[in-house]
């Protein structure tokens with residue numbers, strides 16, 4: 614057992630705790646893992662928060678007395694079934710900030726941070742949530758997160774504090790830039806300048822991910838994975854090439870600038886854009902589906918415009934796209950009627966031609982024939 618038992622902090626990410634274990638015992642990280650723990654595998658030249666080797670986990674469990682499930686909670690695999698289905702060993706995953714690891718260098722801002730949070734920690738540590746593209750704002754301080762050191766623009770690489778001739782084993786190391794020694798406590802970031810209700814809605818969403826509560830908004834019967842799959846499809850669509858008109862409408866309506874970098878996925882967009890887009894999406898979700906339908910109508914955005922991302926849409930969005938964004942058309946396919954009926958049975962529990970007609974904008978005879986078509990084609994009554 615180690616002389617100093619450094620417990621993982623709330624929402625701490627595995628790599629942050631690995632660094633603190635060494636630094637709080639005043640031991641350089643390489644000496645700590647290579648000589649003391651006798652672990653000779655890769656740590657800092659790979660994304661150790663993704664799928665850490667069992668051998669390393671076993672050694673750490675022995676040295677710290679932490680249980681295997683406590684260690685698993687620190688890793689990004691703990692978001693499986695919540696933000697993504699399965700986390701691949703390497704490569705992109707939805708909501709995961711790519712770390713761009715090149716030897717011991719970080720080429721991409723895979724680890725975001727809130728300087729206010731770091732400044733208020735006794736021993737600054739890095740949160741697991743900050744590895745997700747979902748988090749572009751601090752859920753506590755409501756300010757935008759930082760991706761780079763504001764002084765030298767280097768991405769965070771706090772493990773570097775425990776290495777090399779410039780090592781810094783001091784307890785405040787986590788809030789000092791490893792590259793230029795800038796103290797993150799010195800930077801001032803304003804609270805995001807948007808309506809408080811939207812800010813709080815976004816913070817609430819982030820807090821939910823941080824905690825063990827699996828429930829946010831009553832849109833997917835408590836199925837959090839489908840909720841975030843849908844939100845990811847929305848930010849992808851809104852931030853993409855086809856989302857231009859929707860962005861213009863949202864931007865004018867909420868007074869939020871929405872200027873993405875062309876051709877980049879959400880995870881590769883700037884933290885500023887991601888924060889603004891998430892705030893818009895939170896606003897849409899708070900009045901789902903009415904606000905979404907209104908914005909689509911204003912932007913003249915019909916079902917066909919969703920064709921590119923249609924297959925990625927979970928039911929709670931595709932049903933709205935099928936039914937509500939198709940009101941003008943007179944012919945409805947079986948799939949559209951089926952979506953309408955599923956939508957109705959989820960919202961109202963029962964289906965009749967009257968409610969189907971109302972939802973799809975059909976007159977009595979058309980509504981009856983739509984329902985009959987559905988029953989004939991094997992729909993369940």
Ligand SMILES: [Zn+2]
Pocket residue numbers: 727728729730731751752753754755
């Ligand atoms: Zn903060």
Ligand SMILES: [Zn+2]
Pocket residue numbers: 762763764765766767790791792793794795
């Ligand atoms: Zn710096």
